[in-house]
Amino acid sequence: MAAFPMWIGGREVTTAQRRTVLLPFDGSVVGEVFEATPEVVDQALASASAAARVMRALPRHERSAILRRAQARLLASRDEMARTIASECGKPIREALLEVDRAVGTLGFSAEEAHRLTGEVVPLDASPAGVGRMAMTVREPLGVVAAITPFNFPLNLPMHKIAPALAAGNAVVHKPASWTPLAALRMARLFAESGLPEGALNVVTGPGGSIGERLALDPRVAMITFTGSAEVGMRLRSLAGMKKVTLELGNNSAVIIAGDADLEAATPRCVTGSFAHSGQVCISVQRIFVEASVRDEFLERFAADTRRLRIGHPLDAQTDVSSLITEGEAARVSEWIEEARQAGGQLITGGRRMHRATLEPAVVAEAPDSVRLSCQEAFGPVVCLNGYHSLEEAIARVNASPYGLQASIFTRDLTTAFRAAQQVHVGGFLINESPQFRVDQMPYGGVKQSGMGREGPKYAVEEMTEPKLIIWNT
Numbered sequence: 180m181a182a183f184p185m186w187i188g189g190r191e192v193t194t195a196q197r198r199t200v201l202l203p204f205d206g207s208v209v210g211e212v213f214e215a216t217p218e219v220v221d222q223a224l225a226s227a228s229a230a231a232r233v234m235r236a237l238p239r240h241e242r243s244a245i246l247r248r249a250q251a252r253l254l255a256s257r258d259e260m261a262r263t264i265a266s267e268c269g270k271p272i273r274e275a276l277l278e279v280d281r282a283v284g285t286l287g288f289s290a291e292e293a294h295r296l297t298g299e300v301v302p303l304d305a306s307p308a309g310v311g312r313m314a315m316t317v318r319e320p321l322g323v324v325a326a327i328t329p330f331n332f333p334l335n336l337p338m339h340k341i342a343p344a345l346a347a348g349n350a351v352v353h354k355p356a357s358w359t360p361l362a363a364l365r366m367a368r369l370f371a372e373s374g375l376p377e378g379a380l381n382v383v384t385g386p387g388g389s390i391g392e393r394l395a396l397d398p399r400v401a402m403i404t405f406t407g408s409a410e411v412g413m414r415l416r417s418l419a420g421m422k423k424v425t426l427e428l429g430n431n432s433a434v435i436i437a438g439d440a441d442l443e444a445a446t447p448r449c450v451t452g453s454f455a456h457s458g459q460v461c462i463s464v465q466r467i468f469v470e471a472s473v474r475d476e477f478l479e480r481f482a483a484d485t486r487r488l489r490i491g492h493p494l495d496a497q498t499d500v501s502s503l504i505t506e507g508e509a510a511r512v513s514e515w516i517e518e519a520r521q522a523g524g525q526l527i528t529g530g531r532r533m534h535r536a537t538l539e540p541a542v543v544a545e546a547p548d549s550v551r552l553s554c555q556e557a558f559g560p561v562v563c564l565n566g567y568h569s570l571e572e573a574i575a576r577v578n579a580s581p582y583g584l585q586a587s588i589f590t591r592d593l594t595t596a597f598r599a600a601q602q603v604h605v606g607g608f609l610i611n612e613s614p615q616f617r618v619d620q621m622p623y624g625g626v627k628q629s630g631m632g633r634e635g636p637k638y639a640v641e642e643m644t645e646p647k648l649i650i651w652n653t
């Protein structure tokens with residue numbers, strides 16, 4: 180069985196405590212990792228603290244060149260990395276390849292930001308007392324950034340933290356999800372081969388509760404950047420004291436289909452947006468509100484396309500939908516579907532528990548807004564579809580969520596589109612696109628319980644630096 184040691188200070192580190200990583204679809208063993216002890220976490224922090232001084236002094240062109248070399252190395256190991264991702268998180272291989280391609284892009288955008296990162300000239304003589312002085316701001320790195328990431332995008336979500344942090348001149352301690360630590364451990368080696376100074380990226384594996392909280396409490400950490408559930412995000416924020424914190428949390432994304440929408444275009448976008456990676460995407464379409472006059476037609480189209488999805492092994496190139504991350508998650512989503520049915524929702528298609536953690540993509544119509552399937556984050560292959568009578572009603576139901584990451588509308592009418600864009604309370608609103616759309620340079624993040632701060636290399640670099648004002652009395 181392949182063992183994947185942790186990566187600290189440019190060296191492999193193991194401990195006595197081991198954990199196997201399984202392929203969720205069939206339970207086969209993919210690899211073995213080690214659980215960090217408190218001493219190992221301390222070693223990672225010491226190594227990052229020392230490397231933060233090296234990174235701060237590294238010229239921008241060198242930081243950028245390291246990221247470019249890492250990009251080239253990742254591209255050269257595209258297939259191998261995609262197989263690792265597909266195996267550890269059960270994501271269909273086509274989506275895993277896409278994740279690698281996106282991570283290549285995230286590295287490239289971050290390499291560009293290393294060059295662009297700049298301050299501004301401040302016109303001090305706009306105040307009488309400022310006459311005879313010049314001022315500018317420069318953006319300085321924070322020092323050590325602790326990055327904690329979830330299971331569902333084990334390469335590109337860590338990349339959204341690591342690459343901007345390095346571009347900005349920080350050092351990183353990364354704690355990947357315990358279900359899916361392998362892609363991050365592989366990537367750390369690729370960074371080292373690309374000339375990244377020792378200790379600038381450290382990857383520790385093991386239980387989030389103990390390691391994550393240690394990182395949140397340690398005074399050597401200047402910033403926590405977390406992607407994961409709202410519950411853990413809020414806990415980390417409460418522990419972080421004066422550290423900077425960015426939180427990329429959950430959602431139960433909604434789509435409005437107006438009566439004049441192009442249903443032929445909207446249906447496939449919504450089906451892909453609902454069931455990619457079995458709905459285990461933070462911006463997965465979970466709630467669809469369809470104007471009453473086209474509700475039945477849309478439901479028929481949507482259910483028919485859903486039934487056509489091919490369910491199978493993640494390494495089979497034909498597979499559209501594979502398993503959830505664990506059997507426990509499949510059981511939870513099934514229970515939520517059953518609860519929605521009991522409360523009056525109609526199960527239109529799917530919902531069957533299949534082999535181990537696999538769940539047939541499901542569509543539930545007219546479930547009450549109060550059931551968990553409607554009002555909490557399902558994070559599984561299931562969609563609630565409801566008719567509505569007025570745009571105001573649809574917007575109110577979209578906004579009734581505790582979350583606010585992304586939402587969207589399909590309509591041919593500009594006034595309808597912009598009324599919804601103005602009134603829906605989210606971090607990103609999309610017109611004639613699924614809310615599950617994301618490219619890696621865009622500002623990405625949520626409001627309400629979906630989090631705080633924005634990712635996308637340009638925006639992450641801002642979060643991971645602080646402005647310093649320099650005044651010169653001429």
Ligand code: NAP
Nearest residue numbers: 329330355356357386387388391407408411427428429461
């Ligand atoms: P999770 O349970 O919150 O875990 C995320 C990470 O936090 C893992 O590395 C986990 O480690 C660690 N962790 C667990 N308990 C911790 C604690 N007490 N202190 C510090 N760290 C702790 O989330 P998940 O199940 O992996 O991922 C699903 C969630 O992520 C969903 O809510 C989804 O919406 C969200 N997500 C959001 C975005 C976004 O960009 N907004 C993107 C993807 C996913 P262990 O694995 O060792 O427990």
